[in-house]
Amino acid sequence: MKLNFSLPTSFLFALALFVSSCQDSKKLPILGPREAVTVKNSDGSMGVDTVYKTIPAFSFLNQDSVLVTNDTFKDKIYIADFFFTSCTTICPTMHRNMKTIFEEYKDNPEVMFLSHTIDFKYDTPSVLKKYAQKLGVDGPKWQFVHGSKDSVYKIAEKDYLVAVMEDSTNRDGYIHQGWLMLIDKNKRLRGAYDGTDDKQVAQLKKDVAILLAEDKK
Template sequence: MRIKTFLAAAATLAFAYACQSSSKELPIYGTKEPVEKTVDGKTVVDTIYHEIPAFKFLNQDSTFITNSNFENKVYIANFFFTHCPSICPTMNRNLFSIYEQYKGDNRLGFLSHSIDFKYDQPSVLKSYASKLGVTNDQWQFVTGSKADIYGIANAYLVYTAEDASAPGGYDHQGYLVLIDHNKHIRGAYDGTNEEQVKLLKKDLETLLASY
């Protein structure tokens, strides 16, 4: 996905969650495709919504995890790297506040993808998770090939890039992406912005209560 496409998607998400009301049902973000199907002999139009595709990554415990680890769960995903000198520390501290609030709640998971496929091996991710204060497997930190990690970022509508001119050598957005049981994107929030994190917490409560 090209940068302009990412920026357009980001602008759409930003506008959507800025204008979001206190409705009990959260919107579904991403592309949607109308399809015709036959029900009781009648042709009806259904909608296929954008979904996070199947994945397989190596986690901080050197164990492969897949999308099945998040089956029937709500989860929050983001993209970072352990030696990030800019937005990552704030983003992950804010995400940690949600982790602490829901620690041990098996309805909710956390999934952080490292975009530094060269340095952030499992042992590095393990140390990072420990220093952050993560003590259970509810929050997964994962690594993979550049193609796989950057490819899945596209699915989350999050811009990521290897960029020598960027702080730390990588450029990325600091979104915390809220995913529902059906792998649909239900919100994206600036993880460095306190008001956006508060909105995420509110929307998370709404989403969990809807199941």
């Protein structure tokens, strides 16, 4: 089940998508909160710099029971999402669409994929392994990761700005948003796309190319 936005981030994401879809330029927006900090310039004068939100250090087990950390994605851009293997609503569509991007960039070593399960009870590494194999993407390029409820839910909501929750009244037991999040090599959020919407997924493909080109400048 896809959550309707009731969070302040809804406006942020809508704005970012509008900017992204309208741009023919060479640079994507940077999403999330930011703050101005006072810095000392090389000439000794004081100036103001902008510090953007980044994805913090993390540690999860992947489908091979191997530890995956933020260092796994060093010098990579990656697409992240939140799902669970028994999901009967938006997850199958999200991952079919995500796989089309995977196929397009599977030979590009600078692009990776990261799927966090929100089902901390059932989705153990062995379950994630079977899921990845069934999807046809089992390998180091697309990491499927498992962690404690606190660690996964915290990074979803506070860092990726994606709402996830347990819900005993829902037939699947969980509710989450279907965003595909584009992260740059500096661990900053550069785009948010509805993984169930073909037009937004197509835009994500284009934005991956823009981000790759941006990094080469």
